[in-house]
Amino acid sequence: MILKKKKDKIPERTITRLPIYYNFLLEIQKNDIRMISSQEMARKVGIKASQFRKDLSYFGEFGTQGLGYSVEHLIEKIGGILHLNYRHNAVIVGVGNLGTALMNYPHFGEWGFHIVRAYDLDTSKVGRKIGYTTVKDIRELPRDIMIPLGIIAVPPSSAQEVANLLVASGVRGILNFTGSRIEVPNGVVVRSVDLTYELAVLNYYLSHFVPSGDSKKR
Amino acid sequence: MILKKKKDKIPERTITRLPIYYNFLLEIQKNDIRMISSQEMARKVGIKASQFRKDLSYFGEFGTQGLGYSVEHLIEKIGGILHLNYRHNAVIVGVGNLGTALMNYPHFGEWGFHIVRAYDLDTSKVGRKIGYTTVKDIRELPRDIMIPLGIIAVPPSSAQEVANLLVASGVRGILNFTGSRIEVPNGVVVRSVDLTYELAVLNYYLSHFVPSGDSKKR
DNA sequence: TTAAATTTGTTAAAATTTTCACTATTCGAG
DNA sequence: CTCGAATAGTGAAAATTTTAACAAATTTAA
Numbered sequence: 001m002i003l004k005k006k007k008d009k010i011p012e013r014t015i016t017r018l019p020i021y022y023n024f025l026l027e028i029q030k031n032d033i034r035m036i037s038s039q040e041m042a043r044k045v046g047i048k049a050s051q052f053r054k055d056l057s058y059f060g061e062f063g064t065q066g067l068g069y070s071v072e073h074l075i076e077k078i079g080g081i082l083h084l085n086y087r088h089n090a091v092i093v094g095v096g097n098l099g100t101a102l103m104n105y106p107h108f109g110e111w112g113f114h115i116v117r118a119y120d121l122d123t124s125k126v127g128r129k130i131g132y133t134t135v136k137d138i139r140e141l142p143r144d145i146m147i148p149l150g151i152i153a154v155p156p157s158s159a160q161e162v163a164n165l166l167v168a169s170g171v172r173g174i175l176n177f178t179g180s181r182i183e184v185p186n187g188v189v190v191r192s193v194d195l196t197y198e199l200a201v202l203n204y205y206l207s208h209f210v211p212s213g214d215s216k217k218r
Numbered sequence: 219m220i221l222k223k224k225k226d227k228i229p230e231r232t233i234t235r236l237p238i239y240y241n242f243l244l245e246i247q248k249n250d251i252r253m254i255s256s257q258e259m260a261r262k263v264g265i266k267a268s269q270f271r272k273d274l275s276y277f278g279e280f281g282t283q284g285l286g287y288s289v290e291h292l293i294e295k296i297g298g299i300l301h302l303n304y305r306h307n308a309v310i311v312g313v314g315n316l317g318t319a320l321m322n323y324p325h326f327g328e329w330g331f332h333i334v335r336a337y338d339l340d341t342s343k344v345g346r347k348i349g350y351t352t353v354k355d356i357r358e359l360p361r362d363i364m365i366p367l368g369i370i371a372v373p374p375s376s377a378q379e380v381a382n383l384l385v386a387s388g389v390r391g392i393l394n395f396t397g398s399r400i401e402v403p404n405g406v407v408v409r410s411v412d413l414t415y416e417l418a419v420l421n422y423y424l425s426h427f428v429p430s431g432d433s434k435k436r
Numbered sequence: 437t438t439a440a441a442t443t444t445g446t447t448a449a450a451a452t453t454t455t456c457a458c459t460a461t462t463c464g465a466g
Numbered sequence: 467c468t469c470g471a472a473t474a475g476t477g478a479a480a481a482t483t484t485t486a487a488c489a490a491a492t493t494t495a496a
Contacts, residue, residue, distance in 0.1 A: 009452095011452070011453060011454095012452095013452090013453065013454090014453090015419055015422050015423070016415070016419055018418070018419075018422070019412070019414070019415035019418040019419065020399075020415065022418070023397055023398075023412075023414075023415070024399075027374075027398075037472080037473060037474090038473075038474070039472095039473080044399070045399060046399060047454095048454075048455065048456095049473090050454080050455055050456070050457095051453090051454065051455075053473095053474065053475060053476085054453090054454075054455085054475090054476085056474095056475090057474090057475060057476070061474080061475065062474095063473080063474050063475080064461085064462065064463095064473085064474075065460070065461040065462055065463095065472085065473055065474040065475080066461060066462035066463055066464095066471080066472050066473050066474080067461095067462065067463070067472080067473070067474085068472090068473065068474080069474090081422070082418050082421060082422050083421055083422065083424075083425045084418065084421070088417075088421060090417075097318065097319040097322040097323065098319045098323065100315065100319065101315040101316045101318065101319035102413065104315040105315065105316065105413060105414075107397065107413070107414045108413070108414055108417065110414075111414050111417070111418060113414070113417050113421075148424065149417075149420070149421070149424070156245075172424055173420045173421065173423070173424040174420075175416055175417055175420055179241055179325065180241075180245075181238075181242075181262070181263060181264060189420060189423040189424050191416050191419060191420045191423075193411065193413065193416050194237070194241075195320065195323060195325070195326070195411065196237070196241075196323075196325045196326055196328075196329050196331070197234070197237035197238065197241070198393060198409050198411050199308075199326065199329070199331050199367070199393055200236070200237040200240070200300050200302065200329060201233055201234055201236075201237065201409060202367070202391045202392075202393055202407060202409045203300060203301055203302070203306060203331075203367070203391065204233050204236070204299070204300050204301065205233070205391070205407040205409075206301075206366065206367070206390055206391040206407050207301045227482095229482070229483060229484095231482090231483065231484090232483090255442080255443065255444090256443075256444075257442095257443080265484095266484075266485065266486090267443090268484080268485055268486070268487090269483090269484065269485075271443095271444065271445065271446085272445090272446085272483090272484080272485085274444095274445090275444095275445060275446070279444080279445065280444095281443080281444050281445080282443085282444075282491085282492070282493095283442080283443050283444040283445080283490070283491040283492055283493095284441080284442050284443050284444075284491065284492035284493050284494095285442080285443070285444085285491095285492065285493070286442090286443065286444085287444090
């Protein structure tokens with residue numbers, strides 16, 4: 001029997017670099033740059049050229065030897081890998097300062113992410129209008145039609161409770177801003193961002209920095 | 219200060235996990251938990267016990283064999299490593315939705331980070347009061363007294379310009395929310411957070427995810 | 437006091453990720 | 467057309483990070 005070739009596992013670090021490449025490519029496209037070499041690309045985003053080429057190699061061959069990469073073509077390809085050529089609807093739970101800022105964050109929309117619904121646990125916030133969206137009571141979440149992406153921007157103490165509700169409502173991917181770890185069933189993907197953690201890591205390097213080599217980026 | 223094994227280079231991933239440990243320890247301390255084993259710790263924050271012990275081992279010996287770690291002691295030690303036992307002042311540039319949210323973000327203060335000054339490029343925002351802080355014109359930044367931490371929350375197109383100003387004003391660590399790479403002189407530390415990137419990475423895993431353990435097909 | 441049960445700190449192995457080094461391809465000049 | 471310069475893709479080496487395994491230390495129970 002012929003075994004299906006096992007698909008190579010793609011390094012997580014590779015995945016996290018793709019949006020960086022994508023963003024940079026969009027930027028240079030605005031300046032009418034049509035082609036870019038791995039060297040140039042690498043220099044501009046602060047990595048090694050071989051890493052850029054290796055990263056792409058997990059997904060196919062997108063360049064032309066001797067020439068480089070077509071910016072337009074590469075945008076299309078990386079966009080395809082990240083599924084950015086579709087519209088992605090998301091719900092947000094928690095419309096405090098951070099949640100409200102996220103709802104008004106213009107760059108989400110540019111990449112096809114749209115926060116189409118907002119909920120809060122605090123009934124005093126229900127009914128408030130943010131942009132085109134009216135804040136709803138979180139208890140309505142399970143009855144609303146299913147949306148695949150959820151953003152949690154509530155206090156840490158409610159993180160797990162909200163996560164449970166989202167999962168029960170069919171959400172398959174969660175972006176967690178609470179700083180608390182949340183447990184989800186297999187098949188649900190979570191990514192966590194904690195702004196305080198980032199500041200703490202920055203602070204560590206600030207106080208332990210040895211001025212040789214280059215500084216930590218990204 | 220840490221004298222032991224100062225020579226060894228500490229993995230960046232280790233540093234980024236310290237705030238997670240710290241946060242979790244603070245949480246359980248509130249619940250009056252006095253001791254914790256590496257096993258328990260690991261289970262709760264979603265890593266392997268050996269990784270937790272290894273991470274700590276770069277900085278010294280903080281546990282008691284047979285017993286585990288004193289929560290209080292560990293908080294003090296990790297806090298010391300991250301320099302969280304001091305007050306850290308920061309300035310922010312850009313008081314749009316995100317910048318304003320960051321200024322009101324309560325968790326910064328809990329970890330000793332205080333945004334003591336706010337600037338904007340948009341003169342129409344100058345003079346506005348956010349919390350206890352009044353927004354100043356960015357041109358005043360170089361004349362103000364030096365603050366070591368800077369947060370950039372302006373549109374990507376102004377990122378480098380603002381970074382230059384911050385560096386010229388003596389800022390040594392920058393938390394960059396613009397999504398654009400910024401170049402800084404040696405000795406200045408940068409960490410970048412891009413909320414859209416996180417959503418894109420989440421989206422990738424959402425569309426390519428195969429539940430771990432048994433291979434459920436999709 | 438001794439033995440069993442825990443659990444740390446650490447060494448070494450395994451796994452992952454980055455970097456190097458080289459081949460092959462393409463373009464453009466002569 | 468041929469040559470030289472530029473550059474992609476890739477297998478292997480190097481570097482980094484994670485995981486496993488175990489000796490040593492400590493507590494608890496008898």
